[in-house]
Amino acid sequence: MLTSLFAIWATVYALALTAFRLADADRDRLHLRATLAESRSRALEYQLNPHFLFNALNTVRALIRDEPEEARRAVTLLSGLLRRTLVAGRETTHALEDELALVETYLGLEALRFEDRLHVRLEVAADALEAEVPALLVQTLVENAVKHGVARNRAGGEIAVRADIQDGRLHLEVENPVAGGPEPEGTGTGLANARERLALLFGDAATLDLEVGPERAVATVTLPATDA
Template structure:
């Protein structure tokens, strides 16, 4: 069914006002080019009354277009067509009666109040009704197109949000499993360390819950999450784990996906501190180059082959980046046996508003 948006009166009046002005200019232009002198009442009042009457009749045509929809089924289409055919004749006659009568009362030169004058060129005047009907359907099709695009955009946003939430839900159990497993080990070997690690886990989870509805946080906030996680890992590995930072100050306000660094750091801990490794170093770096935020997390561990390099954390990170940035990101891995493991991410630099 045709669903026209409400067309405000001033828009209809503006459209007919512009048309009236155009007609006045045309009449005077014809007079100036040799068509002969024209009385101002003929040049001004005739188009003005024409535009005023159709300003009043246009909403009626739009209502008829919505009430008797020509885009409906075939049976209704035939009935609607008959209604519009009758309406075009009746409204045109009403227009001509009003038009001729008003011009006659205003003493516009050449106006004769007669049935012959009213019926003159009636086929041309009927075409105005059908042109307005076409405008009504054009506005309806345009409105449908806009609504369809808006609905598609909303659906896409909802889909991306659902995907991001699903990926975060996959990530958190993976992280919790590893952390709780570490706490269980410390309970036997280092009870006080297990207590400190449990407290750090509580603080970390509190921050995560406070930001659970945010898909993006500033890099400064993300680094705070990372520090809490690394403090837990330092309790676990004691003095075996060293953390270094190289952070450009202008990168800290940049927006990044929430919990972006945590799986990268977890991966670095895994590769940098193998069970037989004595010590390990994790280096976190952030730079900005030509509107691109560059993040890198690397370790000095044993490394691995590329075929073994992408665990669930890195896969989820890449899927989240794709959902948020499309093709405007890059994630690369540098690794080889005995040469450490590095993950580099490039994102559009977008500071917090």
């Protein structure tokens, strides 16, 4: 009799424990989903800030009179950038190839503003293009590089984007020139947001480091290499 009662009690306890664990797991998933949504929203807000739009529209205005073809191209690039950014803002992750399409549109628009002050170098291994990355991650790093590097150097400089896969991990680098003087307002916001999203998605398996030297700064991201 006691044995039967103990068996029933143990079964009820095990079922209750499983139910609690499932409930905790559901709560964790909901919390993660909500946190990721908030983080994506902040990344989108960082990209579509008024200062960036002001610069883009100023570029269009400056081109309208003397270079109408370039002005139309600028409008096309801005429209494409807004569309791609809004689509990416609804995604958690996507292929690096899709992320780079967004980055190239952004840099094409910035090239009209900076002219020969902005140089771009892409070194991306073919097997890295299908790797899964957080949406707007590379875009955030590149915008940070333009804002804190090229824009603050009178002579401009080169933005280098590199990506390859090593030992089952995706390695990303965004390099930019270093400028002297005080940093503009908002320094570190984009990087902090990027680190938060990487931690939410990959935990300790992903890293984002920033190394600032006397002439160049390099933001390096590593994360597990999985196809999108």
